Amino acid sequence: MAYRPTWQGHLRLSLVTCPVALYTATNAAGDVHFNLINPKTNNRIKMITTDPDTGPINRSDLVKGYEVEKGKYILITDDEIKSVKLESTKTIDIERFVPADEIDRIYWDHPYYLAPDGKMAQEAFAVIREAMVRSEQIALGRVVLSTRERILALEPRGEGILAYSLRTDAEVRKESEIFGSIAKTKPDPGMIDIAEKIIEQKEGPFDPSKFVDRYEEALKALIAEKQKGHKPIAAEEPDDTNVVDLMAALKKSLAGSGRPPAKRGGSSASVSKLPKAKSRR
Numbered sequence: 276m277a278y279r280p281t282w283q284g285h286l287r288l289s290l291v292t293c294p295v296a297l298y299t300a301t302n303a304a305g306d307v308h309f310n311l312i313n314p315k316t317n318n319r320i321k322m323i324t325t326d327p328d329t330g331p332i333n334r335s336d337l338v339k340g341y342e343v344e345k346g347k348y349i350l351i352t353d354d355e356i357k358s359v360k361l362e363s364t365k366t367i368d369i370e371r372f373v374p375a376d377e378i379d380r381i382y383w384d385h386p387y388y389l390a391p392d393g394k395m396a397q398e399a400f401a402v403i404r405e406a407m408v409r410s411e412q413i414a415l416g417r418v419v420l421s422t423r424e425r426i427l428a429l430e431p432r433g434e435g436i437l438a439y440s441l442r443t444d445a446e447v448r449k450e451s452e453i454f455g456s457i458a459k460t461k462p463d464p465g466m467i468d469i470a471e472k473i474i475e476q477k478e479g480p481f482d483p484s485k486f487v488d489r490y491e492e493a494l495k496a497l498i499a500e501k502q503k504g505h506k507p508i509a510a511e512e513p514d515d516t517n518v519v520d521l522m523a524a525l526k527k528s529l530a531g532s533g534r535p536p537a538k539r540g541g542s543s544a545s546v547s548k549l550p551k552a553k554s555r556r
Contacts (some may be wrong), residue, residue, distance in 0.1 A: 299388075
């Protein structure tokens, strides 16, 4: 299958440059999509672009606008947007190298594959990639994607490079805003011991093929039942753990897990190297 690149340009490390293409590394999640339907006619609803004063208008006649104050917009054409030229619109310039564990996981965003664009680019690309392998660090560069300049974290993967867009600090909420209201309690040591044993019993290698979207599968089953004319049965809501019976619930969980603890240090050859989580202060 031929994939269409998300972005094409150049990768540059100091004076070494080569043409590259950036490809989305993941598929769009889910294949159950719903449309808005008028239940009285069973017709699909059409969304029509409308001007509140003049009525319907063709999308091709529209331009983008930035609201500078309530109801007042600065109009910007596509050509004017294209005229804003940054070097990162066409070049990923590697600016620095950092240890992987210095990048908090909360900053990692979307994954891409970076590959040489054409046969002539392969030698220079291989030089840059091999130098990155030997450095054992994450390379940081910038690229403009969808009218936004994003930081890219680059690391060798196979014969190519795995690129992750990184969120900016302004995009990440401070954890204290959410965690600040959590009470500083000291749980019962006995309860913690049991919880640790439950964790040990559930240990095992990471196998992404074992994880499927059960919600989507349930939606497909619901649609199939509706097609047959059957009425769906509402799912039961899980009960909250009763704090009074927490110890009993832990003991019952431990006894009911039904399998011995997995061996530590199991095979994980299929797992790509991930940066360690670093607490954000």
